[in-house]
């Protein structure tokens with residue numbers, strides 16, 4: 001690396017990350033949402049466990065620190081404690097829920113468990129001016145927030161005053177303006193606190209003095225330099241799936257190193273209508289990226305024939321992906337680097353008081369084990385980003401909206417949307433129904449309101465009547481959910497007219513389907529996919 005490019009890299013890095021916020025996680029379910037709100041305010045932030053060491057926190061040198069909520073109580077024997085570096089840094093602090101209680105306890109206030117718990121929507125009344133809501137809320141306003149707490153602060157530490165109260169929390173917002181320490185009993189990071197994002201922005205910008213230098217244009221420039229530095233004149237291979245993450249990673253790496261990148265697109269024969277062609281056209285023809293297109297549908301469908309168990313389907317598909325990918329990578333004569341679309345949520349060190357899920361609900365797959373076996377190093381240009389940022393970066397890179405704004409699609413593809421065994425004929429039927437459904441969703445302008453929408457071909461034959469004849473064909477189910485992370489999901493409330501139109505089109509236009517149902521199960525208790 002030349003002196004000049006090293007300086008450039010350093011400069012880009014400084015500009016983008018200089019204003020940074022540290023979020024200390026005490027195990028709340030919604031800590032990631034705090035980070036997303038901070039990033040949306042144009043400020044870089046990282047989430048660290050509350051156990052992070054003091055030296056590391058000081059070295060990170062954040063402009064401000066946010067303390068998350070927690071399922072724990074400050075009265076627990078092993079209650080998580082705020083690291084002393086948080087105070088030693090002398091920077092603005094915002095404690096959210098447990099964060100507020102832990103602050104109070106540490107600084108000489110009192111926290112009690114109270115009979116009056118507040119869960120869900122609540123209203124607070126603004127009692128005094130505060131820089132946390134300056135320009136946003138005025139004294140006397142009644143504002144909607146989202147509460148979820150058992151414990152509450154009952155006596156303030158010296159130097160603090162209560163600037164807002166609610167029925168169940170006399171100290172709903174507390175502030176020590178001279179030390180710039182604030183605490184809120186509610187959750188500003190969730191959408192059910194309508195002004196929550198603006199409140200967090202006030203903290204990052206007005207209180208902590210961040211300027212908002214975190215942009216995807218800046219990230220793109222920095223990451224291009226980083227990739228060049230890491231890869232040098234080495235070769236990179238990247239598995240392209242047609243999904244958002246691998247598409248954005250591939251385009252970004254290509255901007256950095258051009259033809260040193262080769263993408264491998266394994267078509268397993270279980271993709272949706274037109275998807276394989278679209279990937280090849282966009283990446284090879286439009287973006288001029290070197291692309292190996294391997295049609296492996298015979299292999300995949302051959303091995304899947306007769307397989308009905310969802311987990312065996314997943315494992316078979318996962319194994320074949322790795323095998324075919326490895327075969328193609330070897331044909332390329334090897335590469336020193338493998339690109340992966342790892343995102344920030346995959347690398348956050350998580351804090352869990354419940355021990356996390358103990359059973360595997362569904363096993364997901366990736367090209368695990370390949371880098372070690374082939375002795376490759378990983379290039380992970382999206383490691384710092386949340387999914388919505390990956391989309392924004394994709395737009396910045398000029399990737400078409402149909403790819404960037406695409407709903408998530410599972411690695412095992414349509415194989416897990418055909419309960420029972422999979423055949424080419426069933427895949428064709430499902431593709432047609434799915435394409436009609438998505439076409440109608442797009443033309444009704446609903447695509448971006450929905451997290452995932454798809455058709456499922458049911459292993460059930462039902463009797464119908466069309467024209468003068470009796471039919472005995474398959475039934476299909478339509479699914480559409482809203483979600484923020486796929487962990488929980490709500491059914492999308494289509495109008496009856498919409499469902500009626502889609503059902504009519506599918507039965508009329510798709511031979512093999514004579515009945516359509518709409519799945520109205522939320523997650524939990526259902527899962528998003530049927531298998």
Ligand code: XMP
Nearest residue numbers: 362363364365408410411412486527528529
């Ligand atoms: P479930 O069905 O578990 O899905 O509610 C949650 C999210 O994960 C996707 N999904 C998968 N993605 N491999 C994947 O890459 C899989 O085996 C798999 N199973 C489910 C699903 O589409 C939803 O977005």
